[in-house]
Amino acid sequence: MYMKELKKELIAYSQEIGIDKIGFTTASTFDSLRNRLLEQQTLDYQSGFEEPNIEKRVRPELIIEHPQSIISIALAYPSKMKDAPLSTKGERRGIFCRASWGTDYHVVLREKLQLLESFIKEKVPNALTKTMVDTGELSDRAVAERAGIGWSGKNTMIITPEFGSYVYLGDLITNVPFEPDQPMEDQCGTCNKCVDVCPTGALVQGGQLNAKRCIAFLTQTKGFLPDEFRSKIGNRLYGCDTCQTVCPKNKGIDFHIHAEMEPDPDIAKPLLKPLLTISNKEFKEKYGHVSGSWRGKKPIQRNVILALAHFKDETALPELIQVMEEDPRPVIRGTAAWAIGKIGGGEAEGILQRALDKEKDEDVLAEIKKGLMLAAY
Template identity: 75%
Template sequence: MDINQLKQDIITYSKEIGIDKIGFTTADTFSEMKNRLLRQEMLGYQSGFEEKDIEKRVDPSLIFDQPKSIIAIALAYPSKMKNAPQSKRGERRGIFCRASWGTDYHHVLRDRLSKLEEYIVSRVPQARFKSMVDTGELVDRAVAERAGIGWSGKNCSIITPEFGSYVYLGEMVTNLPFAPDTPMEDQCGTCNKCVDVCPTGALMEGGQLDSQKCIAFLTQTKGFLADEYRVKLGNRLYGCDTCQTVCPENKGMDFHFHEEMEPDPEIAKPLLKPLLTISNREFKEKYGHVSGSWRGKKPIQRNAIIALAHFKDETAVDDLIHVMEKDVRPVMRGTSAWALGKIGGETAEKALLMQQAVETDEEVMDEIRKGLNLIQYKG
């Protein structure tokens, strides 16, 4: 077997099946990433969604028997939505981040990795693999960086010269000894735009992220959102693109290579008020195919309430009162009470006072008091 020729053939085949960029690296331990993860753990910056065992995240030999190399792939996704609906009075809209447009990227990348596996097995029957997308043990960004896909930017994304940071990443650990590609030099230089404009100050110097402050993480939590972050959320329903949209490397980057990734405007930028009372079945039918639905409807609904408060949408007062009075979930009742206070008005104040007289949940009572204080402050 000519391993170098096989590598070239894999690169050629990858383009045929819709892989936009491919790179190869060793299966050595990711020592630099290990130090970064240990520091992240020490500072309490983890999201809680990642693999808990840091050793597994950086040592391929702990998750695969005798690994010889890793193949990294990247697929470019769109940064602009065609025919995007406009948010207007009475019809305010939220937004899902670009990484949640179209079909869940986990499915798209697994499809490409599966096809790549089939091709390699057809050439080398004894080949073994372990493929991962996002939820695997290894850190996608570390693999992609070492495989020459791009450099790790200050926004904690892989930035490619061809597609900017608008790329999905995946990797395949294998027992085949492919020659490694050369990593790219960091090209962020003195640019600090992403760090400077991060709404919550979650981006630290040196490409470190405090996940607990990151809006992308906060939109996925299910409890009450801290007051300091509610005002930063805007109309975001899932994720945050700020650190990407300000990046100079992303200027003019907008690729529509994959039909699965094209957004449905009514899903990527949906009306807010209908989300408040959407059923589990309706949510699954409409949003179940996008990556932003993985935590269920609760975070999306809470974020929609906060977005209505952001817009101070007086036409949503009756809807918010209904949620405050009828929803069985304290987070929804309480967040609606706070939103009513942000929007203000006689109807909202009256409803808050009436709910205060019957509410039994102490956290919701706190939110009602916040709402009433906001109205009184305005008065």
């Protein structure tokens, strides 16, 4: 009886501290997840950002001693930006995905989970706990699915009846034996929209993602973006929301519950050209609080260049030429050369030809040659 009361108290407390949804599950092994992860590993579909030890991802007893329960929490985030600035000719803008609007969600969820930890330890002084958000050993989505937060959609996101898939997830493992909640039935049915419209075909089939083809992953890489994906990026600077925006379960969903998740329009949808020459200090000061900054400015700047090429923004040519000639990083110089060719204009061939005579880096030379081919058309 005590544990039932404690669970009720914890649920009530979670609501007091601004947690939108909470669910409980056992700490038993995630056997079906193990099979999926092994298949992903065999197919080379993993991004490389995950916990590499599959057993740690599926066996909570490898994380804390004698685990009994896992608590899953969900916080709803906005899907629409108020007063979004327009992207206009000569003043083109990029976009950060919704999961990078407002304060880094890792920070927000960790604060909530720490409060839950303190509450549990106050009630059960010998309780053991371990919290994690996104980068922990366990799969937040597998925990949320088993804890009844939502079902795992064909887009591989957890979809909740209340908030759609626009939720951040976090977990708390404990040796306190809470009564588990029931998982939710899959409600995707025959709908296959997310799979059909994925820009890069990363959704191989419903519920299976080749992370290496996913734009959300590709925008975070630091090297040259493979040619086949450059025209798919559009003006995305970090992440991709396509599989969420097309989902019928997200239609009309837009919650503005947490002030810290509200986007600053000039940060979430920034002007592109100023980002080309932003310093490390300026980048950290302006973007350091958002989750999309975690890889530093290099991937963002490479994506800025691709976005300018996508828009064929001729007004950006002077800045792109400067970057191609002066930036010390080969990936940025080479991508700028490719973009100059893509944008074209009467002077593009001459500019790239002169760069070809001066450049020494083999990778950059290859990009200049690609730019020359594009400029010739």
